[in-house]
Amino acid sequence: MKRKADKEKIGFIERFCSAQEHKARISLIVAAAVVVTTFGTVCAASLRINSGASVPSDNMELNAAENYLAQAAIQAGASEDIQFIDGSEFIADETTETSTRNTKRGGLTGEHIVDLSDLQSLSDSELVDAILAGKAGVIDRSQIITDQSQDSAPVHSGTVGNGGGSENITSPDPVAENVPTPTLAPITTVTYELGIDVSGWNGRINWNRVKEAGISYAFIRIGGRGYGQAGNTYEDSMFSTNLWGAKNAGVKVGVYFFSQATNAYEGLEEASLTLAKLGGASLDLPVIMDWETEYDGQHRTQYTSGEDLYNAILAFCSTIAQNGYTPGVYLDGGNINRLGSLFWDVISRYKFWYAYPYSVYNPYSSKYEKNMYETGDTVPPRDYWYEYWQYSWWGRVPGIDGDVDLDLRILGKTTLTAPEINLPSSQMTSEAGQEFNPLNGVTATTSQGNTDTSNLSYVIKNSSGQEVSLETARNTVGTYSIRYSYKDAFRGTVTADAIWTVNVASTPEPSPSASDTSETEPTGSTDPTGGGSDPSESTDPTGGSDPSTENPPTESTADPNANPDNGSGQEGGTTTEP
Structure with a gap:
């Protein structure tokens, strides 16, 4: 009885720690573990729901903080003194709020401004900040109003009148009147690729012929926005056909959106439509925001400020970049001026496509010289870099009906030296009637430093300055000038001069004939050994003919009355130079 009474007096903790209570201790530990685990799980789930943390973050440091909070929730069941730790302490400096769950590269994961009215209610600067921070995402295709009637024929500032040859220049950045002129000094030119930009207005395109x-x-239009005040967007109905046609023909592709955005929201809207239409298709070249205007008082972009344009560009290009494509912007000189100092920030961020056509490529202009850019032609000298240059609005390319925009992609620079004609000698001589080829030994050094023997030509003139044929000159005694010309593919034509003297042909020494031998040698001299031959036979090498019947000698010296000038050098009907 006493022992039982003693047990009743012993406290719970003492009994739990007693070796005599081993079985009871095991049971209590198991029961406590089950209770704590269940309670902790419920608390952790409650905390996750309340914090809106149903979507895991790509930020591993943020996940570590959330795990710590969950552990704290479990411990909360055992003590009311536990204090929750702010998860931002576990997050790198680049991410300042746990609620946004942005990745370090500003990706589009986590919470965004998804309500359209919220986006539209933001000021331009607020919306740009949200886009740059990766919080705005893209506008769903179903929320973008499109109107295909807004797709009107493209109109360029400075377009030449319809075949009349009278230029109607309305742009503040007039078309350049540049005539590339080869010089003999070394010049620096560009290495390049030829390109075009097209839209549904170019009709059906034979892309294989374009490639050939x-x-x-090619930059292919994906869509655009109307010129008018309504400014609704539209899709290019030929985009997919052109995209895959060009790809299958081996033509590298980029896309452009004909922008009429006047604020950041419209820039975001245009980028969103572009991305929806692309559907993740791979591209070789950038996605371009082609921003243009007209100065006719009707275009919605005419009075857009530089700051509004800048915000629209940032909204479009940043959204494009955040979705895995390379962004770029197309501007002419007038809109570069519109941006002012903001232009430098734009081209430091994005690819630049410069619109500045030259009259030498305009068939409707009196300055027209050629259809396409050629190596050695000049490019607009600017103190800023542009990778793409739109140099013509009036190009002709096989496989495309009508005019098409022509572009140049500048890959680098190279130096072209002066081409040169290499003569073996500047003084040449021959004799009248002698074969003579003025091109023997003549070569040319091209502007790229190669040796060439094609594209060489010459003109021969006599001392009176009259042009004569090679046949006449080589048979006529006199002095002639030869003007050599070489046409270099990139630097034009160079010339070189030589003097050609045609002398009187010298009289050749005659070869002794058999009859000459019979007259000059004594009888029997053909047999100096006296070998028993008939001396009379030695004077008749022909085999016994009568010496009295032989032909007289052909030497002119047999005629003492002959004119001593007759053998002075003219032979075979040659004449002296008139």
């Missing part, structure tokens, strides 16, 4: 014509790349 030397076109390496």
Whole structure:
């Protein structure tokens, strides 16, 4: 009885720690573990729901913080003194709020501004900040109003009148009147690829013929926005056909959106439509925001400020970049001026496509010289870099009906030296009637430093300055000038001069004939050994003919009355130079 009473007096903790209570201790530990685990799981789930943390973050440091909070929730069941630790302490400096769950590269994971009215209610600067931070995402295709009637024929500033040859220049950045002129000094030119930009307005395109014509790349319109005040967007109905047609022909592709955005929201809207239409298709070249205007008082972009344009560009290009494509912007000189100092920030961020056509490529202009850019032609000298240059709005390319925009992709620079004609000598001589080829030994050094023997030509003139044929000159005694010309593929034509003297042909020494031998040698001299031959036979090498019947000698010296000038050098009907 006493022992039982003693047990009743012993406290719970003492009994739990007693070796005599081993079985009870095991049972209590198991029961406590089950209770704590269940309670902790419920608390952790409650905390996750309340914090909106149902979507795991790509930020591993943020996940570590969340795990710590969950552990704290479990411990909360055992003590009310536990204090929750702010998860931001576990997050790198680049991410400042746990609620946004942005990746370090500003990706589009986590919470965004998804309500359209919220996006539209933001100021331009607020929206740009949200886009740059990766919080705005893209606008769903179903929320973008499109109107195909807004797709009107493209109109360029400075377009030449319809075949009349009278230029109607309205742009503040007039078309350049540049005539590339070869010089003999070394010049620096560009290495390049030829390109075009097209839209549904170019009709059906035979992309194989385009490729065969030397076109390496194409920017294809994906959509646009109307010129008018409504400014609704539209899709290019020929985009998919052109995209895959160009790809299958081996033409590198980029895309452009004909922008009429006047604020950041419209820039975001245009980028969103572009991405929806692309559907993840791979591209070789950038996605371009082609921003243009007209100065006719009707275009919605005419009075857009530089700051509004800048915000629209940032919204479009940043959204494109955040979705895995390379962004770029197309501008002419007038809109570069519109941006002012903001232009430098734009081209430091994005690819630049410069619109500045030259009259030498305009068939409707009196300055027209050629259809396409050629090596050695000049490019607009600017103090800023542009990778793409739109140099013509009036190009002709096999496989495309009508005019098409022509572009140049500048890959680098190279130096072209002066081409040169290499003569073996500047003084040449021959004799009248002698074969003579003025091109023997003549070569040319091209502007790229190669040796060439093609594209060489010459003109021969007599001392009176009259042009004569090679046949006449080589048979006529006199002095002639030869003007050599070489046409270099990139630097034009160079010349070199030589003097050609045709002398009187010298009289050749005659070879002794058999009859000459019979007259000059004594009888029997043909047998100096006296070998028993008939001396009379030695004077008749013909085999016994009568010496009295032989032909007289052909030497002119047999006629003492002959004119001593007759053998002075003219032979075979040759004449002296008139």
